[in-house]
Amino acid sequence: xxxxxxxxxxxxxxxxxxxxxxxxxxxxHEYMYWYRQDPGMGLRLIHxxxxxxxxxxxxxxxxxxxxxxxxQNFLLGLESAAPSQxxxxxxxxxxDSGTGSGxxxxxxxxxxVV
Amino acid sequence: AQSVTQLDSQVPVFEEAPVELxxxxxxxxxxxxxxxxxxxxxxxxxxxxxxSGSTLVKGINGFEAEFNKSQTxxxxxxxxxxxxxxxxxxxxxxxxxxxxxxxxxxxxxxxxVKP
Numbered sequence: 001x002x003x004x005x006x007x008x009x010x011x012x013x014x015x016x017x018x019x020x021x022x023x024x025x026x027x028x029h030e031y032m033y034w035y036r037q038d039p040g041m042g043l044r045l046i047h048x049x050x051x052x053x054x055x056x057x058x059x060x061x062x063x064x065x066x067x068x069x070x071x072q073n074f075l076l077g078l079e080s081a082a083p084s085q086x087x088x089x090x091x092x093x094x095x096d097s098g099t100g101s102g103x104x105x106x107x108x109x110x111x112x113v114v
Numbered sequence: 115a116q117s118v119t120q121l122d123s124q125v126p127v128f129e130e131a132p133v134e135l136x137x138x139x140x141x142x143x144x145x146x147x148x149x150x151x152x153x154x155x156x157x158x159x160x161x162x163x164x165x166s167g168s169t170l171v172k173g174i175n176g177f178e179a180e181f182n183k184s185q186t187x188x189x190x191x192x193x194x195x196x197x198x199x200x201x202x203x204x205x206x207x208x209x210x211x212x213x214x215x216x217x218x219x220x221x222x223x224x225x226x227v228k229p
Contacts, residue, residue: 004157031215040123042204042221043158050215058216090157094215100146100165100208103217105157 002026006091006106013081013113021076021109023091031094032074033058033103034066036087043090049074081113116141116207120220128228129197135190135223137205144210147188148217149179152202161203164188175199200227 004025013019023032030051035043045058047066055066063085065077074093078085088110092103121136139145146165150158162173169181179190188205202224206217 033216035219040221043217043219045216048216092158092217096215100163100210102148102160102163105150105159107157108155 004091004093004104004106006089006109008109009107010110011112013078013111015081015083015113017081018077018079019081019111020078021089021091021111023074023076023093023106025072025074025091025093025104027093027095027104028071029093029095029104030071031096031103032068033092033094034064034074034076035090035092036060037090037108038087046076046089081111083113085111086113087111116143116145116209116218118205118207118218118220120205120223122223123221124224124226126226126228127195130194132193133191133195133199133225135203135205135225137188137190137220139186139188139205139207141186141207141209145207146210147179147181148206148208149173149177149188149190150204150206150219151175152204152222154201158204161190195225195227197227197229199225201225 033048034046049068052071091106094103095101117140119138148163149161164181172178205220
């Protein structure tokens with residue numbers, strides 16, 4: 001069982017370039033999330049989705065866009081990368097929220113913007 | 115809104131010693147509580163969770179946590195740590211029945227186990 005898979009694992013971008021991070025889950029989970037992790041800041045929610053075709057903003061959405069065209073995939077886009085977006089990005093999925101199910105995380109994408 | 119405070123950013127401890135990682139939360143509604151562990155260069159994995167019932171929750175790798183509603187705390191403990199427990203630990207809350215379902219994380223506690 002693959003769980004949550006993120007691609008790519010590492011990427012270096014130049015300021016102003018664009019890229020898309022892909023998250024795929026094989027657990028038929030409804031909820032999917034994108035977090036960024038920065039030293040001393042914990043994990044901060046960028047965007048999330050409560051089902052196929054739905055997306056919503058989290059705590060730090062500026063500079064990012066997302067799409068969830070298929071239930072199993074959640075894409076995070078950076079249209080014009082900035083050095084402030086250098087971070088480790090984690091995707092997570094969760095079956096639901098009402099029963100207290102835990103979230104499953106991918107291995108992360110380490111992004112450096114120079 | 116919910117918030118989570120992890121009181122120690124770093125906890126150094128010797129091997130086979132007991133450890134407690136502290137977590138306090140703030141919420142005006144009922145919440146679920148979680149502890150996650152992150153080993154170097156890896157994603158987060160669930161250590162344990164509190165949903166309801168017994169306030170003492172046992173998790174993987176010999177960890178346990180105690181929910182204290184009056185003190186709004188959910189401290190993580192292990193009676194005897196190993197070198198392999200060196201990792202970063204995150205406390206998180208999720209609103210009971212919330213439509214968003216997202217987890218609110220603390221800033222993490224780095225546990226460093228020394229021989």
